[in-house]
Amino acid sequence: MGILRLSHVEVRVPDIELATAYYVELVGLIEVERVDDEQGTRVFLKGWDEHQHHSLVLNQRATYGLDAVAFKVEHAADLDDLQAKIEAAGVSTSRHAAGTLAPGSGEIVRFTAPSGHVVDLEHGQFQVGNRMPKLNPPIGPEGLIGMAPPRIDHVFLMCEHINVTTDFFRDVLGFRMTEQILADDGYQLASFLERSHSTHDIAFLTGPDGGFHHVAFWVDDWNELRKSADLCAYHGVTVDAGPTRHGATRGCGLYFFDPAGNRNEMYTGGYWFDPDDEPTTWTENEIGRAIFYYQGKLNQAFMTVHS
Ligand SMILES: [Fe+2]
Structure with missing residues:
Protein backbone atom coordinates (compact mmCIF):
# COMPACT_ATOMS: atom_id res chain seq x y z
CA MET A 1 0.00 0.00 0.00
CA GLY A 2 1.06 3.56 -0.55
CA ILE A 3 3.75 4.88 -2.86
CA LEU A 4 5.45 2.25 -5.01
CA ARG A 5 8.23 4.21 -6.69
CA LEU A 6 9.18 7.26 -8.73
CA SER A 7 6.79 7.53 -11.67
CA HIS A 8 8.00 10.43 -13.77
CA VAL A 9 9.48 13.91 -13.80
CA GLU A 10 8.53 16.97 -15.84
CA VAL A 11 11.44 19.16 -16.92
CA ARG A 12 11.52 22.46 -18.75
CA VAL A 13 13.40 22.91 -22.01
CA PRO A 14 13.44 26.03 -24.22
CA ASP A 15 14.21 24.21 -27.50
CA ILE A 16 11.75 21.32 -27.59
CA GLU A 17 13.01 19.85 -30.86
CA LEU A 18 16.65 19.88 -29.80
CA ALA A 19 15.79 18.38 -26.42
CA THR A 20 13.57 15.71 -27.95
CA ALA A 21 16.31 14.71 -30.39
CA TYR A 22 18.78 14.49 -27.49
CA TYR A 23 16.51 12.36 -25.28
CA VAL A 24 15.46 10.07 -28.13
CA GLU A 25 18.66 9.67 -30.15
CA LEU A 26 21.37 9.98 -27.49
CA VAL A 27 19.72 9.00 -24.22
CA GLY A 28 17.60 6.45 -26.06
CA LEU A 29 14.18 7.10 -24.54
CA ILE A 30 11.08 6.36 -26.59
CA GLU A 31 8.77 9.18 -27.65
CA VAL A 32 5.23 8.07 -26.91
CA GLU A 33 3.18 11.20 -27.55
CA ARG A 34 3.38 14.94 -27.98
CA VAL A 35 0.76 17.64 -27.55
CA ASP A 36 0.62 21.32 -28.34
CA ASP A 37 -1.33 23.67 -26.12
CA GLU A 38 -1.40 27.37 -25.40
CA GLN A 39 1.79 27.09 -23.32
CA GLY A 40 3.77 25.26 -25.98
CA THR A 41 4.69 21.72 -26.90
CA ARG A 42 4.88 18.84 -24.42
CA VAL A 43 6.70 15.62 -25.28
CA PHE A 44 6.09 12.36 -23.37
CA LEU A 45 8.90 9.81 -23.24
CA LYS A 46 9.67 6.54 -21.47
CA GLY A 47 12.43 3.97 -21.03
CA TRP A 48 12.09 0.90 -23.24
CA ASP A 49 11.15 -1.50 -20.42
CA GLU A 50 8.61 0.78 -18.79
CA HIS A 51 5.02 -0.18 -19.41
CA GLN A 52 3.43 3.14 -18.53
CA HIS A 53 2.85 6.05 -20.89
CA HIS A 54 5.66 8.32 -19.70
CA SER A 55 8.48 8.65 -17.22
CA LEU A 56 9.91 11.92 -18.58
CA VAL A 57 7.87 14.87 -19.78
CA LEU A 58 9.54 17.74 -21.65
CA ASN A 59 7.66 21.01 -21.26
CA GLN A 60 8.52 23.78 -23.71
CA ARG A 61 9.31 26.77 -21.50
CA ALA A 62 11.56 29.82 -21.58
CA THR A 63 14.11 28.27 -19.22
CA TYR A 64 15.27 24.92 -17.84
CA GLY A 65 14.58 23.19 -14.53
CA LEU A 66 11.95 21.01 -12.89
CA ASP A 67 8.19 21.48 -13.22
CA ALA A 68 7.00 18.46 -11.21
CA VAL A 69 8.01 15.09 -9.79
CA ALA A 70 5.50 12.24 -9.61
CA PHE A 71 5.25 9.03 -7.61
CA LYS A 72 3.15 6.00 -8.47
CA VAL A 73 0.78 4.66 -5.80
CA GLU A 74 -0.40 1.06 -5.70
CA HIS A 75 -4.14 1.43 -5.15
CA ALA A 76 -6.70 4.13 -5.92
CA ALA A 77 -7.53 4.22 -2.19
CA ASP A 78 -3.92 5.23 -1.48
CA LEU A 79 -4.71 8.61 -3.05
CA ASP A 80 -7.50 9.17 -0.51
CA ASP A 81 -5.31 8.07 2.37
CA LEU A 82 -2.30 10.14 1.38
CA GLN A 83 -4.36 13.20 0.46
CA ALA A 84 -5.91 13.16 3.95
CA LYS A 85 -2.48 12.86 5.58
CA ILE A 86 -1.02 15.68 3.48
CA GLU A 87 -3.97 17.96 4.28
CA ALA A 88 -3.70 17.04 7.97
CA ALA A 89 -0.06 18.16 7.83
CA GLY A 90 -1.26 21.60 6.72
CA VAL A 91 -0.39 21.27 3.04
CA SER A 92 -3.16 22.02 0.55
CA THR A 93 -3.79 19.59 -2.30
CA SER A 94 -5.69 19.44 -5.56
CA ARG A 95 -7.25 16.40 -7.21
CA HIS A 96 -7.22 15.75 -10.95
CA ALA A 97 -9.17 13.10 -12.85
CA ALA A 98 -7.35 10.74 -15.18
CA GLY A 99 -6.26 12.34 -18.42
CA THR A 100 -6.80 15.93 -17.32
CA LEU A 101 -3.25 17.03 -16.42
CA ALA A 102 -1.64 15.15 -19.30
CA PRO A 103 -2.48 12.59 -21.95
CA GLY A 104 -2.14 9.12 -20.48
CA SER A 105 -2.11 10.38 -16.91
CA GLY A 106 -3.95 8.56 -14.16
CA GLU A 107 -5.79 10.16 -11.27
CA ILE A 108 -3.48 12.60 -9.52
CA VAL A 109 -3.19 14.30 -6.12
CA ARG A 110 -0.99 17.38 -6.53
CA PHE A 111 0.63 19.46 -3.80
CA THR A 112 3.70 21.55 -3.13
CA ALA A 113 6.12 19.85 -0.73
CA PRO A 114 7.89 21.83 2.04
CA SER A 115 10.94 21.76 -0.26
CA GLY A 116 9.08 23.95 -2.76
CA HIS A 117 8.69 21.22 -5.38
CA VAL A 118 5.39 20.36 -7.07
CA VAL A 119 4.72 16.70 -6.27
CA ASP A 120 2.13 14.46 -7.91
CA LEU A 121 0.84 11.17 -6.52
CA GLU A 122 -0.62 9.18 -9.38
CA HIS A 123 -2.68 6.03 -9.77
CA GLY A 124 -3.53 4.31 -13.01
CA GLN A 125 -1.35 5.96 -15.62
CA PHE A 126 -2.20 4.55 -19.07
CA GLN A 127 -0.19 1.45 -19.90
CA VAL A 128 1.42 1.22 -23.33
CA GLY A 129 3.61 -1.86 -22.75
CA ASN A 130 7.25 -2.51 -23.51
CA ARG A 131 6.90 -3.78 -27.09
CA MET A 132 7.49 -7.37 -25.99
CA PRO A 133 5.05 -10.27 -25.67
CA LYS A 134 4.04 -11.69 -22.31
CA LEU A 135 4.47 -15.20 -23.72
CA ASN A 136 8.05 -16.41 -24.26
CA PRO A 137 9.54 -12.94 -24.76
CA PRO A 138 13.08 -12.09 -25.92
CA ILE A 139 15.32 -10.24 -23.47
CA GLY A 140 14.74 -6.90 -25.16
CA PRO A 141 13.12 -5.26 -28.14
CA GLU A 142 14.97 -4.75 -31.41
CA GLY A 143 16.14 -1.37 -32.59
CA LEU A 144 17.20 0.32 -29.35
CA ILE A 145 19.50 3.29 -29.87
CA GLY A 146 21.74 5.44 -27.67
CA MET A 147 22.18 4.71 -23.97
CA ALA A 148 18.76 3.01 -23.94
CA PRO A 149 18.03 2.91 -20.19
CA PRO A 150 15.20 0.50 -19.40
FE1 LIG B 1 21.79 10.31 -8.55
Missing part, protein backbone atom coordinates in the same frame (compact mmCIF):
# COMPACT_ATOMS: atom_id res chain seq x y z
CA ARG A 151 13.63 2.83 -16.83
CA ILE A 152 13.79 5.93 -14.68
CA ASP A 153 15.48 5.41 -11.30
CA HIS A 154 15.56 8.44 -9.01
CA VAL A 155 15.49 12.20 -8.74
CA PHE A 156 17.85 14.42 -6.75
CA LEU A 157 16.48 17.79 -5.59
CA MET A 158 17.60 20.71 -3.46
CA CYS A 159 15.95 22.62 -0.63
CA GLU A 160 16.87 24.85 2.30
CA HIS A 161 15.63 22.80 5.24
CA ILE A 162 16.48 19.18 4.53
CA ASN A 163 15.29 18.03 7.95
CA VAL A 164 11.81 19.50 7.50
CA THR A 165 11.43 17.96 4.06
CA THR A 166 12.84 14.62 5.22
CA ASP A 167 10.41 14.52 8.12
CA PHE A 168 7.52 15.30 5.76
CA PHE A 169 8.49 12.56 3.31
CA ARG A 170 8.93 10.04 6.17
CA ASP A 171 6.01 10.90 8.42
CA VAL A 172 3.39 11.94 5.86
CA LEU A 173 4.30 10.07 2.66
CA GLY A 174 5.79 6.95 4.28
CA PHE A 175 9.30 7.12 2.83
CA ARG A 176 12.23 5.46 4.60
CA MET A 177 15.55 7.28 4.97
CA THR A 178 18.47 5.14 3.84
CA GLU A 179 21.37 7.59 4.21
CA GLN A 180 22.07 11.14 5.33
CA ILE A 181 24.96 13.58 5.40
CA LEU A 182 25.24 15.64 8.59
CA ALA A 183 27.14 18.87 9.11
CA ASP A 184 29.44 19.19 12.12
CA ASP A 185 26.71 21.12 13.94
CA GLY A 186 24.19 18.33 13.29
CA TYR A 187 22.41 20.12 10.45
CA GLN A 188 21.22 17.76 7.75
CA LEU A 189 23.05 18.47 4.47
CA ALA A 190 21.52 15.64 2.45
CA SER A 191 19.07 12.79 2.83
CA PHE A 192 18.23 9.75 0.69
CA LEU A 193 14.69 8.36 0.80
CA GLU A 194 13.07 5.27 -0.68
CA ARG A 195 9.79 3.43 -1.12
CA SER A 196 11.00 0.79 -3.59
CA HIS A 197 13.63 -0.89 -1.35
CA SER A 198 16.36 0.67 -3.48
CA THR A 199 18.83 3.11 -1.94
CA HIS A 200 16.78 6.11 -3.05
CA ASP A 201 13.78 7.05 -5.11
CA ILE A 202 14.37 10.69 -4.19
CA ALA A 203 17.18 12.53 -2.43
CA PHE A 204 17.62 16.08 -1.18
CA LEU A 205 20.75 18.19 -1.01
CA THR A 206 21.07 21.51 0.78
CA GLY A 207 20.39 24.43 -1.56
CA PRO A 208 17.61 26.78 -2.59
CA ASP A 209 14.00 25.60 -2.30
CA GLY A 210 12.67 24.15 -5.51
CA GLY A 211 16.16 23.35 -6.79
CA PHE A 212 16.69 20.57 -9.32
CA HIS A 213 19.98 18.66 -9.26
CA HIS A 214 19.41 15.69 -11.57
CA VAL A 215 17.12 12.96 -12.82
CA ALA A 216 18.66 9.50 -13.04
CA PHE A 217 17.89 6.60 -15.34
CA TRP A 218 18.80 3.02 -14.57
CA VAL A 219 21.32 1.02 -16.58
CA ASP A 220 22.19 -2.58 -15.83
CA ASP A 221 25.93 -2.44 -15.14
CA TRP A 222 29.20 -0.51 -15.19
CA ASN A 223 29.82 -1.32 -18.85
CA GLU A 224 26.64 0.54 -19.71
CA LEU A 225 28.08 3.62 -17.97
CA ARG A 226 31.18 3.32 -20.14
CA LYS A 227 29.02 3.07 -23.24
CA SER A 228 27.05 6.11 -22.10
CA ALA A 229 30.25 8.11 -21.54
CA ASP A 230 31.49 7.04 -24.98
CA LEU A 231 28.27 8.35 -26.50
CA CYS A 232 28.58 11.67 -24.64
CA ALA A 233 32.12 12.10 -25.94
CA TYR A 234 31.15 11.13 -29.49
CA HIS A 235 28.23 13.56 -29.58
CA GLY A 236 30.02 16.39 -27.78
CA VAL A 237 27.75 16.28 -24.74
CA THR A 238 29.26 17.85 -21.62
CA VAL A 239 30.14 15.23 -19.01
CA ASP A 240 29.91 16.62 -15.48
CA ALA A 241 31.42 13.66 -13.62
CA GLY A 242 32.16 9.98 -13.96
CA PRO A 243 31.76 7.21 -14.64
CA THR A 244 32.40 6.98 -10.92
CA ARG A 245 31.19 5.47 -7.65
CA HIS A 246 29.10 7.17 -4.99
CA GLY A 247 29.98 6.39 -1.38
CA ALA A 248 26.43 7.14 -0.28
CA THR A 249 24.20 4.43 -1.83
CA ARG A 250 27.31 2.59 -3.17
CA GLY A 251 25.82 3.19 -6.60
CA CYS A 252 27.78 4.06 -9.74
CA GLY A 253 26.92 6.91 -12.03
CA LEU A 254 27.70 9.23 -14.91
CA TYR A 255 26.54 12.87 -14.80
CA PHE A 256 26.01 14.90 -17.95
CA PHE A 257 23.82 17.73 -19.19
CA ASP A 258 20.98 17.90 -21.67
CA PRO A 259 21.05 20.75 -24.23
CA ALA A 260 18.96 22.96 -21.94
CA GLY A 261 21.28 22.51 -18.95
CA ASN A 262 19.30 19.94 -16.98
CA ARG A 263 21.65 17.43 -15.34
CA ASN A 264 21.05 13.77 -16.20
CA GLU A 265 22.55 10.67 -14.61
CA MET A 266 22.94 7.12 -15.79
CA TYR A 267 22.96 5.08 -12.61
CA THR A 268 23.51 1.48 -11.58
CA GLY A 269 24.29 -0.53 -8.45
CA GLY A 270 23.38 0.33 -4.90
CA TYR A 271 21.96 -2.10 -2.39
CA TRP A 272 18.65 -3.47 -1.15
CA PHE A 273 17.10 -1.61 1.81
CA ASP A 274 14.66 -3.37 4.14
CA PRO A 275 12.09 -1.31 6.08
CA ASP A 276 13.71 -2.30 9.38
CA ASP A 277 17.24 -1.33 8.29
CA GLU A 278 18.85 1.65 10.02
CA PRO A 279 20.01 4.67 7.99
CA THR A 280 23.69 5.24 7.25
CA THR A 281 25.23 8.59 8.25
CA TRP A 282 28.10 10.45 6.59
CA THR A 283 29.90 13.28 8.32
CA GLU A 284 30.63 16.68 6.76
CA ASN A 285 34.35 16.02 6.42
CA GLU A 286 33.56 12.92 4.33
CA ILE A 287 31.01 14.58 2.02
CA GLY A 288 33.44 14.29 -0.89
CA ARG A 289 33.65 10.52 -0.53
CA ALA A 290 29.91 10.30 0.06
CA ILE A 291 29.24 11.83 -3.35
CA PHE A 292 32.32 10.90 -5.40
CA TYR A 293 33.95 7.98 -3.62
CA TYR A 294 37.06 7.68 -5.80
CA GLN A 295 37.82 11.39 -6.17
CA GLY A 296 37.03 12.14 -2.53
CA LYS A 297 35.86 15.68 -3.25
CA LEU A 298 33.01 17.49 -4.99
CA ASN A 299 33.69 18.93 -8.40
CA GLN A 300 33.15 22.60 -9.18
CA ALA A 301 29.77 22.11 -10.81
CA PHE A 302 28.21 19.74 -8.29
CA MET A 303 26.50 22.41 -6.22
CA THR A 304 25.21 24.17 -9.33
CA VAL A 305 21.49 24.40 -8.95
CA HIS A 306 18.64 24.69 -11.39
CA SER A 307 15.50 26.02 -9.84
